[in-house]
Amino acid sequence: MSATIQAQDSEPALLVETSHDLPLVSVSVAFRRGALDDPEGGEGSVRLLGRLMRRSAAGRSAEQNDALIEGMGGGLGADVTHSTIVFHGSVIARSLDRFGELLVDAIARPSLPDEELGRLQRETLAELSETLDDDRSLARRWFRKTVFSGHPYARSAAGTRKGVQGATIERLRGLYERLICRNNLVIALSGDVTPERAARFAESIASALPPGVAIPDETPEPTLAAGRHLLFVDKPERTQTQILIGGLGTHASDPDHIALAVANTAFGGTFTARLMQEVRVKRGWSYGAYSSLPIDRRRQAFSMWTFPKAADTAACIKLELEMLEAFRRTGLKKSELSWAKRYLIRSHAFAIDTAAKRVGMKLDSNLYELPAGYYEGYLDALQAVTLEQANRAVSERLSDENLRITVVGTDAVVGNDVRSAIERLADSTTVRYDED
């Protein structure tokens, strides 16, 4: 059973998917603003706000709130992306009412104390330091910075050391006043909850918030400067490298968005796609080899991801560039298109096999302002993609000339080989892996 209650005036949208399969309820209380509201140089402020709200619900201490949440058989996190703030959690169904009260406390009655902010800042700085151990997330962070250079999407939603250190309680309270309001609110519940009970749950949260002002997202469309640019993230003692190669990708409102998604599936979306076959199966160079096309409110990046041993890095990059060139030049074969469509259509069963996933699609649709009927018409749109559409989308949307190549590795060991392997390389920059 599902229900969608559309926003009217200052009422929030409520999305519900009921399933009594398990005595479990998933809850998302989302706001249509996110890390793009971080002030320049203050990256990480909105994320600090979300976490501080959870910790200071109803003026209780963080210890008390943690004990309450865990004691009722619940989990609650505050996730911040560029475009959203989402308090998401799950709870054993018998505790749903108490969980709702706690959410109201976190969202409408946080005390946002200065002392706890200080502790949270120190914790967050320690976490940022820990991420330096994760080469994959380092590669993603630097790739984003280089692809979206000069655009707000280049910022890190998790924050920078400088941004986190510089956050003040006044700044966070200002963000709270501006962003946390009924007009930015979307609530989604799924699992062992009826639409009626979900409506009461949502009302208790919405009625505790001021209407506020819905702030339109005026983020500009990103652009990418011409040429192939290498960013080498230098880290000592790497036995392998993390490589991301790509440029600008797709937007859900592009007329060829679905066609490009189908083409990407055949190129690097699955185990039997071209990238995995050439890089892993034929050569054994990398445990994984994928390409991806995420979506947000503005155009996101297209990227290819591999992680070969250090000695294979240059050859792997060369191969990937050749494959991308061939993909753009000759496109997909008819058999590849048919196969990708069948895969996407049939595997869709696993995108909707739980109530949480079904409501998650509706929530994404709302938060990321996807075109009307995006998910409802998804299977028909896949079915309708022709070979000509897919290949035109590849040649028009993807570039093999305007590329950003990010490598996390040890420059002294593989840097020169990598630079030599990239034909028509416009420039190469090396940064230390622990730069902010």
Add this chain to the structure above:
Amino acid sequence: MSNRAARLAAINEKAPEFGAVSHLETVQFGPRLHIDRFALKNGLEILACEDRTAPVVAFHTWFRVGSRHEREGKTGLAHLFEHLMFNEVEGRASGEFDRLLEEAGAESNASTWLDWTQYNIAIPKEKLGLVVGLEAERMSRLVLREPQVTSEKEVVANERRFRVDDDVEGAVSELLWATAFDRHAYRWPTIGWMKDIEGFTTDDCAAFYRTYYAPNNATIIVVGDYSEGALLEKISKAYGHIGPSALPVEDYQAEPPQTSERKREVKKPTPTEKLAIGYHAPALGDFDHLALSLLVDVLFGGRASRVHQRLVRQKELAADVRASVGPFRDPGLFEIYASAREGHRAEELLTELDAELQLACEKPVTDEELQRARARTELGLLSGLETAEGKASTIGFYETVLGRPAAAFERLDAVRRLGPSDLLRAARRYFNASSRSIVLVRAELGAASDKAAE
């Protein structure tokens, strides 16, 4: 004759040599579902759990072979073999297996650990027949050729670089287990030592396949929207030609008691110091495993836990602290991993952890703490059962390690019965410094190393 008996009689009338199916038992799986256990004449067991909440089916094959069945010099063979199982089968070219599954919309993967290897496929329900056929084929007709083995060794070597050699936590965990165990096969890593991975031959792989990949060494788990009669008929036809194997007797080596603390120190290219501690812990089937797990949740589980409060919030020494009790057939480790904040030493973490563990040995946990750990355990179990895939994993894991497919719910019932005395007993029995191993990681980069160099 019941409907089921009639259906089985009809299937068995046409069954191949080893394909006769018998129903062994029905086991309740939570309040809403049940599991039926069937067996083929060749020893293959099938655990079937009908669940029509989505039009999909999860089909798992769990083999009772893991890295514990390897020997020195051949470590990592079970895991390498898991990779090879996605290659060529008689009559099907390399790659066809994955291509057919993906074309059908399936999600497939596999994993290997100390005690087992499992292959999981989730598929839209109308394609279940394809999965049964493909899985039966690779159980008995896999083709192993030199070029594929060579390529897959390179892939596994790269996986090892990713998970261990370039990953501080992976490398530390591997060293901790190698330090804590002297004789038992748990002392080597499931992915294998690099020199062993590089040294495998096609003959090694073929011998492993012949030895362990047999119907009487496996259990199939099916969860989802299927028809029992049609499912069993397909399985009988597909697997009924495969004869059972004479399984080798495992060269089990009991781990002698550890009588003194073992300590290792390593340098890693990381900005902060790390600490790993391993206490010898009971096997999953031991009565104390659950008590120790619940105690570890009180101490380390969630932000409200004692250790998180002390090390992360109050003392601000650690960026992160985690702990778990290994879910293994034989006694494993209660493992702690902590990452120091910049400027702090691993020894400081050790001092504070020792104080918390000592406290747990002195005073029983409070009712509130126990209640919180119970609630977290219940939430954890429920969250893992949302999909057919999650249910199949839970059933397959407990069946393979304990021989009881619904043991997850048995443990949940037992959690409600355990009291503070049980947790105190577990603390006093297992938090024994003379039977622990410690790995200290010195930071080659960053503030901690700068301080150490002064």
